[in-house]
Structures are given as C-alpha cells and as structure tokens.
Amino acid sequence: MVRRFIFSSSLIAIAMVLLVAAAPIDAHAQNAPVVTPNAQRIPPPEAPADRTLSDDLDPDSPMADLPDLGVAWPDLATMPDSADPDAPKADLAELTSYDYRIDGIDAVADAVFKARFDSLSALRMHRGEPSNAAQIERRAREDGALLQTLMRGAGYYDAQISSSVETSAASPLVVLTVEPGVQYKLEGVALPGLAAAGDKEAPLRKAFGVAANDPVNADAIAIGEAELRTQITEQGFPFATVGQSTVVIDHATQTATLELPVTPGGARVFGRVITAPNRLMGARHIEKIARFKAGDRFDESALDDLRRALIQTGIVSSAEVKPVEGKLPGTVDIDVALLPAPPRTVAAELGYGTGEGVRAALSWTHRNLFPPEGALTVRAVAGTQEQSGGLIFRRNNFEGRDRVLIAQATASNVNRAAFQATTFTLSGSLERQTTIFFQKAWTWSLGTELSASDERDVIVSTGDPRRRTFFIAALPTSLNYDGSDDLLNPTKGFRLGGRVSPELSLQGAAFGYARIQIDGSAYQSFGDRITLAARVRLGTIAGAPRDSIAPSRRFYAGGGASVRGYGFQDIGPRDPNNDPIGGRSLTEFAVEARLKLFGPFGLVPFFDAGNIYTSALPKFTGLQYGAGVGLRYYSNFGPIRIDVGTPINPQPGDPRVAVYVSLGQAF
Incomplete structure (x- = not known):
C-alpha cells in the first residue's frame, strides 16, 4: 500500500514567511537587484483599507489574518482508517547468501593488488551473510569502483568494469568482469633540480628506479619517491627536499609524463656533535657512541643509528638527533637533545633445578651513578646451595661504541655435592657485548681475575674429607660468533664460541694450567611452528693434574644447562662416597625440537648426552644419556622454560626425574 502525504498550501506559505523573516539581510545588498532568469515580477499585496502603516509597526496591534487559516480542520473521526487491515502485505525482499568471482585480472594483478582488493571489498566482507538483491547490487557497484581505482593505479586507465549476477545455482553468484585495456x-x-647533486645525480636517479617506458604504476612511483628521499x-x-610527483595522462597516445622536483641543498660533511648541558652525557661521550666522525660524508642513516644507540643505553627515554648548519663551510653539526629515563632498577630472578635446588637473586642498579654511563649494581643471591653478594661497576660505551668496562668484587659460599667453597674474588674485564637491540655477529672479552678460596673436598683414594686454600690468578678471554636470527629465541643460523683462561695457582709451589672450552650450536626451522636445535660443548684443562686443581675450577656436567635428566654436576667420576669429583675434560651433546602449540605456548622434546673424563683430552665414550620434554611460555621478554627429564642410563644414586625452571632457551 502506498501512503500519500498532502501538505496544505497555507502551511507552505507560513514556512516561507518564517524563513524570510529569519534570514539576515546584508545592508549593502538591500537595493541590489536579484536577477532570476525567466521570472515574472509579482506586485506586493495591498494592505487592507482599515489598516495603516502605524498599525503594522505597533507591537500591540493584532496580527493580520493569513490566507487559508480560516479553513476548518477536517474531522478525523469521520475519515477512513489510514490502512486497510484486509489489504495484502507488501512482499519483503528475499534474503539469501551469495558468492562472487572476478574475471579478467589474473594476467594483470599481482599479489599486492589482490590483497588490497580483498581488504577493501564489500562483497568479500559480507560474503556468507543473508543479503537482499539491493544490498548485493550496491556492493557490486562499490567493488566495481574499487577495481577501477586499483586498475588505474596499475596503469590501466582505459579499464572497463562490468558486473552481472548468475542465479542458476542455489545461491547467486556475482561476477565482476574486468577488461584491462592497454597499460599506459x-x-x-623528469627530475628537475637533481643536476645540482653533481656526481651524485646518476646514482640518485638510479635509486629513484622509475624511467621512461616503464608502466605508469602508482606503487612504483611512491616507492621511488621514498627511496630517493632516503x-x-x-x-x-x-637539507635536501623532494617535492610531490605530478603525472600527466595523455589518453590519445595512452602515455604519461612524470615530473618530480628535487632540491639537493648542497653536500655536507659531519662537523661537531653539540648538546645542551645535562647530567646524562656530554658531546664527547656521544661522539664515542656515534658511528661517524668529523669529516665523514653526511649520512642520515647514521643519525637514526645514533638515536637508537642513545635509547639503548637505558639512561635516555627519548633522543632528538637533527642536523644543523655547521660553523665551518660545508659542514653540518649534529644537535642532540636528551630526556632522562628513570635511572634505578630493581630486578629479581628465580630458578629451580634438581640437584641444585632453589636459587633466587635480587639486584639494585643505578645506571648512571658515575656519569657518563657509569652504573653500579648491588647483587645478592640466596639459594639452597649458593649464597653470594657483590658489587659490580659497569662503564658502557667505554672509549668506543659497544665496549663495556666491568669491575666487580664478590664474596660467595657454595655448598655442592662435589665440593664446598668460600671464595672472595676481584675481577675486571673489557668486553664487546651484544644486546637484543643491536645483536652483533662478533663479541669478545679480555679479563683478569684474582681469587682466594677456601675449599673442601675429599681424598679420592680414601674418601676422607680435606680442606685446602687456593690463591688463583687468571686471564680469561673469549671470542664468540653469533650467526643466529634472535638472541633469546633463535630459529635459524648457528653460534660458535671459544674461551681460554690461563691460570696460575699461587698456594705452595706455584704452577700454571689453561682451561679451554668450545661451544657450538645450530638452529633450523621447518615452517613457522617447528625449530630443530642442536648443541655441542668440548672442554679441556691442560698443564696440571686434576687433584692439584681447585675443585671449583674443574669441569662438571649435568643439570638444566648441561645434560638434562641428571642432577646438577652429578655426571662423571665419583669418590667413595658416591659424590662427583669433576674432571679435566668435558663432552656434551644436545638436540631438541621446539614446537609451537597455540598462543604463547610451546612443547620441546629433547635428548642430551655427556660425560666428564679424568684425562686432559675429551673422549666420546661412556656417555650418560638423558631425555625428556619441556614446556615453553613465550613472553615479551623471552621464553620461560620448564624442562622435565629422566636419565636413560642412570648412575647409582641418580634421580628418576629431574626438573628445571629458568628464563630463556636451554641453548
């Protein structure tokens, strides 16, 4: 049923009068003529004879009657009902699901084109939803316009898009047909102004990457602009500027011209680093962090690198690094503005391992107590078998980028099945370290160490306890290569590291020896959910018999970071009391499959092997095997692991099950 609405002409007249009365009048336009084509001039209505102009202006006088207001309103009770209950109901549009297909774009559309269409398509967004014919038609029109835009962006300015609906199947099929036409x-x-770059014009034009006879592709032009700016x-x-590109299309020749203005602004070399006085670091220290020196050719990427490095120090919350005109001709100074970060950190660690027990660590750090970047850390460890405390001083970026000067003093008491030791140590080192922000391929360390240790072990032949005091001087050094893709959770690549520590035992008749250890690991992913990881470790102590070497300096195996399934340091030769005594050489192997399950959880089955030998050279016989499975929770700060293992060929006294909890992968 169609409902008609009839408006009285008198009501329309009232509305027009009110609108005219409410409209503001421009004083300068009151007498201006209004020209309306083909309009007839209508004379103003005459006022009634009994009314004067003063009556019209008197606010207390009654209003004049308006036309048609005297007509009586109709009696609604006598009028028929607005709707006939017996009249047939209007048919609602039938709702149905649909599918769609696009013909004619396979030869011209790449994966990016199709991904863009899929992300914006109205037909795709509502596919499978009950829809009526009007909705389907509207979505087809919208997607047709979308295809037209995408085709023009790809250079097909004459593309024709048509749509149809096939209803032969159970549900309608919308077909969008594309006739690409010629790609312009x-x-x-033209890159006007680029010639001012001199000998850099050719490489910069090549970097733009768009040339004559190339297709008119909006993506290629946008990428070229961004690359040229970089x-x-x-x-x-x-101070170079790159303007906006202008593309002029000629439909007659099916070609286009492109113009992109460039203003190089003159070449510069690096000058000084300048910064406002602050309590964080001065310009001289910033120059040590920067990877450029005064006189080097200016490079914007070096400023981005410096900005990230300043944030990575941990004492800076934000850094603004920008070029400014230098005092010397042809130079550009680097102005650095820094905002401080909270300087203090309190950290806690908690771990557990069978044979090692619970281990908790608490530390307090002031990252800039001795500017610039002079950090002091107070650290304490309380555990089932270990108690220690120490002070650690670190000077980051010491005389160069990524170099760390470390000095520390520690006192510890360790009570393990193999030995008990009360030790005081002074040590220092210069290291090149890696971080999660700047993972480095090569790292190294050069150190020195002085230790005084009172240690208790047993005489191997009799099992009787004894206590000895050792004074040890060492020069530990290390060199490591990291070819993996992630510092905390690698999925591909390999790592190789070596450590050599010449040591001198000063108690009694002084003698020397060398501790050498080599570690290697490899990682290979199979898809997104499976990573196979393997590790090998070999070690040797050359130059002294085992009994002369302090028990705390010998090699041991077993535990969460060694051979899982066994207690901490439980593998290897034992004394008459069935306690481990350590050895002069070490062999370890491990392989595991890291499987991602769902969300942040993963499963890791593993198989480990290893042994300790009394000889100086490691062997590959008598290996102890362990196997098990681990659970991983991949948090924002690295994987948390829980490994449960069992010994395959246990020694007497080995536990049936060993559990390890820690942060990070096993290797």
Whole structure:
C-alpha cells in the first residue's frame, strides 16, 4: 500500500514567511537587484483599507489574518482508517547468501593488488551473510569502483568494469568482469633540480628506479619517491627536499609524463656533535657512541643509528638527533637533545633445578651513578646451595661504541655435592657485548681475575674429607660468533664460541694450567611452528693434574644447562662416597625440537648426552644419556622454560626425574 502525504498550501506559505523573516539581510545588498532568469515580477499585496502603516509597526496591534487559516480542520473521526487491515502485505525482499568471482585480472594483478582488493571489498566482507538483491547490487557497484581505482593505479586507465549476477545455482553468484585495456607507459620522467647533486645525480636517479617506458604504476612511483628521499640524505645532502610527483595522462597516445622536483641543498660533511648541558652525557661521550666522525660524508642513516644507540643505553627515554648548519663551510653539526629515563632498577630472578635446588637473586642498579654511563649494581643471591653478594661497576660505551668496562668484587659460599667453597674474588674485564637491540655477529672479552678460596673436598683414594686454600690468578678471554636470527629465541643460523683462561695457582709451589672450552650450536626451522636445535660443548684443562686443581675450577656436567635428566654436576667420576669429583675434560651433546602449540605456548622434546673424563683430552665414550620434554611460555621478554627429564642410563644414586625452571632457551 502506498501512503500519500498532502501538505496544505497555507502551511507552505507560513514556512516561507518564517524563513524570510529569519534570514539576515546584508545592508549593502538591500537595493541590489536579484536577477532570476525567466521570472515574472509579482506586485506586493495591498494592505487592507482599515489598516495603516502605524498599525503594522505597533507591537500591540493584532496580527493580520493569513490566507487559508480560516479553513476548518477536517474531522478525523469521520475519515477512513489510514490502512486497510484486509489489504495484502507488501512482499519483503528475499534474503539469501551469495558468492562472487572476478574475471579478467589474473594476467594483470599481482599479489599486492589482490590483497588490497580483498581488504577493501564489500562483497568479500559480507560474503556468507543473508543479503537482499539491493544490498548485493550496491556492493557490486562499490567493488566495481574499487577495481577501477586499483586498475588505474596499475596503469590501466582505459579499464572497463562490468558486473552481472548468475542465479542458476542455489545461491547467486556475482561476477565482476574486468577488461584491462592497454597499460599506459611513461613517455618521459623528469627530475628537475637533481643536476645540482653533481656526481651524485646518476646514482640518485638510479635509486629513484622509475624511467621512461616503464608502466605508469602508482606503487612504483611512491616507492621511488621514498627511496630517493632516503638515498639523497644518505649521499651527503642533509637539507635536501623532494617535492610531490605530478603525472600527466595523455589518453590519445595512452602515455604519461612524470615530473618530480628535487632540491639537493648542497653536500655536507659531519662537523661537531653539540648538546645542551645535562647530567646524562656530554658531546664527547656521544661522539664515542656515534658511528661517524668529523669529516665523514653526511649520512642520515647514521643519525637514526645514533638515536637508537642513545635509547639503548637505558639512561635516555627519548633522543632528538637533527642536523644543523655547521660553523665551518660545508659542514653540518649534529644537535642532540636528551630526556632522562628513570635511572634505578630493581630486578629479581628465580630458578629451580634438581640437584641444585632453589636459587633466587635480587639486584639494585643505578645506571648512571658515575656519569657518563657509569652504573653500579648491588647483587645478592640466596639459594639452597649458593649464597653470594657483590658489587659490580659497569662503564658502557667505554672509549668506543659497544665496549663495556666491568669491575666487580664478590664474596660467595657454595655448598655442592662435589665440593664446598668460600671464595672472595676481584675481577675486571673489557668486553664487546651484544644486546637484543643491536645483536652483533662478533663479541669478545679480555679479563683478569684474582681469587682466594677456601675449599673442601675429599681424598679420592680414601674418601676422607680435606680442606685446602687456593690463591688463583687468571686471564680469561673469549671470542664468540653469533650467526643466529634472535638472541633469546633463535630459529635459524648457528653460534660458535671459544674461551681460554690461563691460570696460575699461587698456594705452595706455584704452577700454571689453561682451561679451554668450545661451544657450538645450530638452529633450523621447518615452517613457522617447528625449530630443530642442536648443541655441542668440548672442554679441556691442560698443564696440571686434576687433584692439584681447585675443585671449583674443574669441569662438571649435568643439570638444566648441561645434560638434562641428571642432577646438577652429578655426571662423571665419583669418590667413595658416591659424590662427583669433576674432571679435566668435558663432552656434551644436545638436540631438541621446539614446537609451537597455540598462543604463547610451546612443547620441546629433547635428548642430551655427556660425560666428564679424568684425562686432559675429551673422549666420546661412556656417555650418560638423558631425555625428556619441556614446556615453553613465550613472553615479551623471552621464553620461560620448564624442562622435565629422566636419565636413560642412570648412575647409582641418580634421580628418576629431574626438573628445571629458568628464563630463556636451554641453548
């Protein structure tokens, strides 16, 4: 049923009068003529004879009657009902699900084109939803316009898009048909102003990457603009500007011309680093962190690198690094503005391992107590078998980027099945370290160590306890290569490291020996959910018999970071009391499959092997095997692992099950 609404002409007249009365009048336009084509001039209505102009202006006088207001309102009771209950109901549009297909784009559309269409398509968004014919038609029109836009962006300016609906199947099929036409080509590409770059013009033009006879592709042009902006600042032009590209289409020739203005602004070299006085670090220290020196060609990427390095120090919350005109001609100074970060950190660690027990560590750090970047850490460890405390001083970026000067003093008491030791140690080292922000391929360390240790072990032949005091001087050094893709959770690549520590035992008749250890690991992923990891470790102590070496300096095996399934340091030769005594050489192997399950959880079955030998050279016989499975929770700060293992060929006294809890992968 169609409902008609009839408006009285008198009501329309009232509305027009009110609108005219409410409209503001421009004083300068009151007498201006209004020209309306083909309009007839209507004379103003005459006022009634009994009314004067003063009556119209008197606010207390009654209003004049308006036309048609005297007509009586109709009696609604006598009018028929607005709707006939017996009249047939209007048919609602039938709701149905649909599918769609696009013909004609396979030869011209790449994966990016299709992904964009899928992300914006109205047909795709509502596919499977009950829809009526009007909705389906509207979505087809919207997707047709979308295809037209995408085709133009790909250079097909004459593309024709049509749509149809096939209803032969159970549900309608919307077919969008694309006739691409000719892909327009660039007849000319102009970069006005680029010639001012001198000998850099050719490489910069090549970096733009768009040339004559190339298709008119909006993506390629946008990528070229971005690359040109990046390259021109990396080629020594800090104040360069790249304008907006202009593309002129000629439909008659099916070609286009492209123009992109460039203003190089003059080449520069690095000058000084300048910064406002602050309590964090001065310009001289920032120059040590920077990877550029005064006189080097300006490179914008070096500023981005410096900005990240300043944030990575931990004492800076934000850093603004920008080029400014230098005092010397042809130079650009680097202005650095820093905002401090909270300098203090309290950290806690908690771990558990069979044979090692519970181990908790608490530390307090002031990262800039001795500026610049002079950190002091107070650390304490309380555990079932270990108690220690120490002070650690660190000077990050010491005389160069990524170099760390470390000095520490520690006192500890360790009570293990193999030995008991009360030790005081002074040590220092210069290291090149890696971080999660700047993972480095090569790292190294050079150190020195002085230790005084009172240790208790047993005489192997009799099992009787004894206590000895050792004074040890050592020069530990290490060199490591990291070819993996992630510091905490590697999925591909390999790592190789070596450690050599020449040591001198000063108690009684002084003698020397060397501790050498080699570690290697490899990682290989199979898809996104499976990573196979393997590890090998070999060690030797050359130059002294085992009994002369302090028990705390010998090799041991077993535990969460060694051979899982066994207690901490439980593998290897034992004394008459069935306690481990350590050895002069070490062999360890491990392999595990890291399987991602769902969300942040993963499962890790593993198989480990290893042994300790009394000889100086490691052997591959008499290996102890362990196997088990671990659970991983991949948090924002690294994987948390819980490993449960069992010995396959246990020694007397070995536990049936061993559990290990810690942060990070096993290797």
